[in-house]
Amino acid sequence: MSSTRPYRSALYIPGSKERALEKAKGLACDAILFDLEDAVAPEAKVAARTLLAQTIKSGGYGNRAKIVRVNGFDTEWGRDDVAAFVGADIDGILLPKVDSGAMVEELAQAIPDVPLWAMMETPLGMLNAAEIAAHPRLTGFVMGTNDLAKDLNTRFRADRQPLLTGLGLCVIAAKAHGVVVLDGVYNAFKDDDGLRAECEQGRDFGMDGKTLIHPAQLDIANEVFAPTEAEIDLAQRQITAFEAAQAAGEGVAVVDGKIVENLHIVTARATLAKHDAILAME
Numbered sequence: 001m002s003s004t005r006p007y008r009s010a011l012y013i014p015g016s017k018e019r020a021l022e023k024a025k026g027l028a029c030d031a032i033l034f035d036l037e038d039a040v041a042p043e044a045k046v047a048a049r050t051l052l053a054q055t056i057k058s059g060g061y062g063n064r065a066k067i068v069r070v071n072g073f074d075t076e077w078g079r080d081d082v083a084a085f086v087g088a089d090i091d092g093i094l095l096p097k098v099d100s101g102a103m104v105e106e107l108a109q110a111i112p113d114v115p116l117w118a119m120m121e122t123p124l125g126m127l128n129a130a131e132i133a134a135h136p137r138l139t140g141f142v143m144g145t146n147d148l149a150k151d152l153n154t155r156f157r158a159d160r161q162p163l164l165t166g167l168g169l170c171v172i173a174a175k176a177h178g179v180v181v182l183d184g185v186y187n188a189f190k191d192d193d194g195l196r197a198e199c200e201q202g203r204d205f206g207m208d209g210k211t212l213i214h215p216a217q218l219d220i221a222n223e224v225f226a227p228t229e230a231e232i233d234l235a236q237r238q239i240t241a242f243e244a245a246q247a248a249g250e251g252v253a254v255v256d257g258k259i260v261e262n263l264h265i266v267t268a269r270a271t272l273a274k275h276d277a278i279l280a281m282e
């Protein structure tokens with residue numbers, strides 16, 4: 001993982017919904033994606049922008065990462081959305097439907113200092129994922145699996161087979177450039193088993209967390225994207241055994257009948273760092 005800040009759960013909140021904006025101050029999410037794009041109707045966009053800017057200014061979101069999803073620059077709202085958050089106390093600005101590194105650069109020119117995030121949800125975005133991740137201010141990818149499915153004209157499958165190439169390309173690009181990558185939303189927000197299966201799939205793929213649409217989805221994402229007790233215990237034992245081996249002049253150790261080399265220690269330390277970061281959040 002490229003960040004010590006946990007991103008197990010990133011909850012979208014429509015910027016127009018005052019009650020949900022208030023409720024989020026007490027929710028156990030690692031990140032909030034304040035949305036001005038698809039969750040806000042065209043006639044509500046300008047008012048939502050004003051409400052969101054005021055809400056963020058008045059604070060109360062603790063150490064949750066605060067990321068604002070603006071409208072695209074090809075809409076009448078995009079540039080004014082970004083301008084409304086210049087100098088605001090936010091942890092990121094998220095541009096939808098990013099096709100290229102040039103689009104990230106356009107965002108960078110519009111807002112100084114703030115970490116930049118890209119919605120990865122178009123066929124061109126998939127093909128240009130490496131170039132997008134390589135932008136020096138790019139901090140994270142958010143997979144937009146609904147838009148991607150729409151553009152690819154895929155049929156829904158619980159195993160997400162038609163989307164796996166795109167998900168894989170984005171994970172590889174994110175890891176190559178050390179940026180966070182968050183999986184797409186699970187639309188059926190009352191289906192816990194389906195959500196858990198998709199979270200497990202994303203975790204297996206190397207995703208850092210899951211984007212969510214409803215508070216009822218938080219616990220499952222927080223659980224699946226956290227290291228398990230067994231993983232923490234193994235990481236500690238690997239480090240202890242490897243350090244002992246090194247002290248004895250050996251380059252490798254054996255734990256539970258499996259070889260432990262330097263590369264496994266990198267993973268073990270990352271597991272413990274993630275665990276510590278989660279404890280710090282809680």
Ligand SMILES: CC(C)(COP(=O)(O)OP(=O)(O)OC[C@H]1O[C@@H](n2cnc3c(N)ncnc32)[C@H](O)[C@@H]1OP(=O)(O)O)[C@@H](O)C(=O)NCCC(=O)NCCSC(=O)C[C@H](O)C(=O)O
Nearest residue numbers: 012013014019020023024038039144145146147213214215
């Ligand atoms: C999906 C919803 C429309 C459901 O809303 P509702 O029927 O009001 O839910 P509940 O009555 O069960 O709500 C219970 C309480 O929880 C609060 N609530 C609900 N959702 C949220 C939320 N996202 N954040 C914070 N709080 C929330 C309600 O206010 C209730 O509170 P209380 O009255 O105090 O009990 C709704 O959940 C919703 O709007 N979700 C967000 C949808 C969204 O943001 N969509 C856009 C992002 S996803 C996307 O764009 C995909 C991507 O781009 C892609 O291409 O894939």
Ligand SMILES: [Mg+2]
Nearest residue numbers: 121144146147
């Ligand atoms: Mg989308």
